[in-house]
Amino acid sequence: MDIAAYLRQQKEQIGHESRQVKDFSVFDFNYIPPQPVVRMECKELIDEMLRFEVSGIASHYAVIGSRGSGKTLMLKYLQRIMPGQTCLEFLYANCRHHNTSFKIFSHLLGGQIAGGSLTGLYDRFLQKYRRKTVVVLDEVDLMSPKDKHREILYLLSRSEQPYMIVMLSNSPHLVKQLDAATRSSLQPVPLHFKNYNAEQIHEILRDRAAQGLHRWDDGSIAQIAALTTRLTNADARVAIKTLKYTVTKPGEDLTNCFERARRDIVVDMVNDLSDANLMILWAAATSKSDLAKEIYQRYCRFSQTQQEKPFSYVYFYSNLSYLQSVGLVALVSTKVGRTYTNRVLATFDTSIVDSLFKLRFG
Numbered sequence: 262m263d264i265a266a267y268l269r270q271q272k273e274q275i276g277h278e279s280r281q282v283k284d285f286s287v288f289d290f291n292y293i294p295p296q297p298v299v300r301m302e303c304k305e306l307i308d309e310m311l312r313f314e315v316s317g318i319a320s321h322y323a324v325i326g327s328r329g330s331g332k333t334l335m336l337k338y339l340q341r342i343m344p345g346q347t348c349l350e351f352l353y354a355n356c357r358h359h360n361t362s363f364k365i366f367s368h369l370l371g372g373q374i375a376g377g378s379l380t381g382l383y384d385r386f387l388q389k390y391r392r393k394t395v396v397v398l399d400e401v402d403l404m405s406p407k408d409k410h411r412e413i414l415y416l417l418s419r420s421e422q423p424y425m426i427v428m429l430s431n432s433p434h435l436v437k438q439l440d441a442a443t444r445s446s447l448q449p450v451p452l453h454f455k456n457y458n459a460e461q462i463h464e465i466l467r468d469r470a471a472q473g474l475h476r477w478d479d480g481s482i483a484q485i486a487a488l489t490t491r492l493t494n495a496d497a498r499v500a501i502k503t504l505k506y507t508v509t510k511p512g513e514d515l516t517n518c519f520e521r522a523r524r525d526i527v528v529d530m531v532n533d534l535s536d537a538n539l540m541i542l543w544a545a546a547t548s549k550s551d552l553a554k555e556i557y558q559r560y561c562r563f564s565q566t567q568q569e570k571p572f573s574y575v576y577f578y579s580n581l582s583y584l585q586s587v588g589l590v591a592l593v594s595t596k597v598g599r600t601y602t603n604r605v606l607a608t609f610d611t612s613i614v615d616s617l618f619k620l621r622f623g
């Protein structure tokens with residue numbers, strides 16, 4: 262093969278495929294649009310932040326919504342605009358990347374603080390943030406089991422300084438899963454972000470197209486929006502990725518683009534799972550039985566081969582709930598003999614988990 266000729270040919274081909282695109286960054290999931298499509302649920306949050314600014318008395322919030330429902334975007338957007346219009350300080354931490362109270366404080370203090378105690382760090386936090394401060398904790402259910410009590414929530418909600426906590430999560434069980442002492446001092450107000458409807462997804466895609474494309478076909482955008490709401494939990498990520506494929510692979514069938522995008526998003530999601538959650542998902546996807554108890558046995562056996570102490574059944578089950586909340590499995594209550602038990606059904610092509618599992622665990 263003549264590599265130079267191949268390079269020339271591909272350069273031309275890829276240039277041709279990208280002709281429609283003015284700005285690729287609109288397909289980046291971290292892109293913050295100049296004006297996101299408005300979510301009415303946000304008004305409550307904004308009003309509460311403004312009341313907090315005036316009174317210094319905080320109501321804490323648990324924002325719950327399925328994947329791709331705009332939780333992170335909305336709070337990041339508020340972080341961008343609030344400080345200019347109010348005197349609130351606005352802090353954001355993602356608990357997937359900073360998964361213990363210690364690491365979150367260290368991150369919010371601006372660095373990698375290695376030694377010392379949690380109370381020491383908390384004291385530094387109190388010194389640094391004396392103003393009214395909103396603290397957003399994204400993906401809060403991904404805090405490590407090592408920090409079972411999620412002490413940061415307890416500390417901030419008991420503080421005499423004015424802090425308002427906003428937790429973001431996929432899990433409708435989030436508030437129930439907090440420990441009793443934290444729940445009673447935090448008393449979070451649940452705020453549900455409903456799944457987008459087809460018109461909202463359509464609007465999101467049209468905005469992206471207007472920002473990032475030279476031209477687009479509104480009919481295709483409507484079709485992507487319809488597929489996304491019908492076949493996913495209205496995950497805006499799938500819609501955005503499908504749009505990218507339809508414009509960078511001209512001629513490819515739209516439903517193929519959609520299926521590819523959907524598969525990519527599942528791969529990303531499975532790849533992002535912790536080792537324990539990946540083991541649990543793998544056990545569910547490859548077990549001969551779909552009964553939760555038997556999947557638990559399979560998970561325990563594998564965990565032991567990895568010299569890992571397996572979770573208790575209760576903790577295993579709360580991890581299954583997490584996998585359900587991100588849409589990877591469905592838990593269905595069923596009667597076996599005289600008792601009720603749960604069946605665990607994978608909601609995607611299970612070959613994905615098997616191959617990613619082999620990559621991670623050999």
Ligand SMILES: Nc1ncnc2c1ncn2[C@@H]1O[C@H](COP(=O)(O)OP(=O)(O)OP(=O)(O)O)[C@@H](O)[C@H]1O
Pocket residue numbers: 289290291292293294296297298299300326327328329330331332333334335430431465497498501
């Ligand atoms: N209202 C909106 N306007 C414009 N873009 C949006 C809107 N809602 C979501 N998006 C886009 O969809 C993608 C997914 O949104 P986001 O990351 O905020 O979802 P999420 O609810 O945080 O999902 P997860 O639970 O997986 O973290 C992002 O690229 C985001 O920019």
Ligand SMILES: [Mg+2]
Pocket residue numbers: 332333334399
């Ligand atoms: Mg998010």
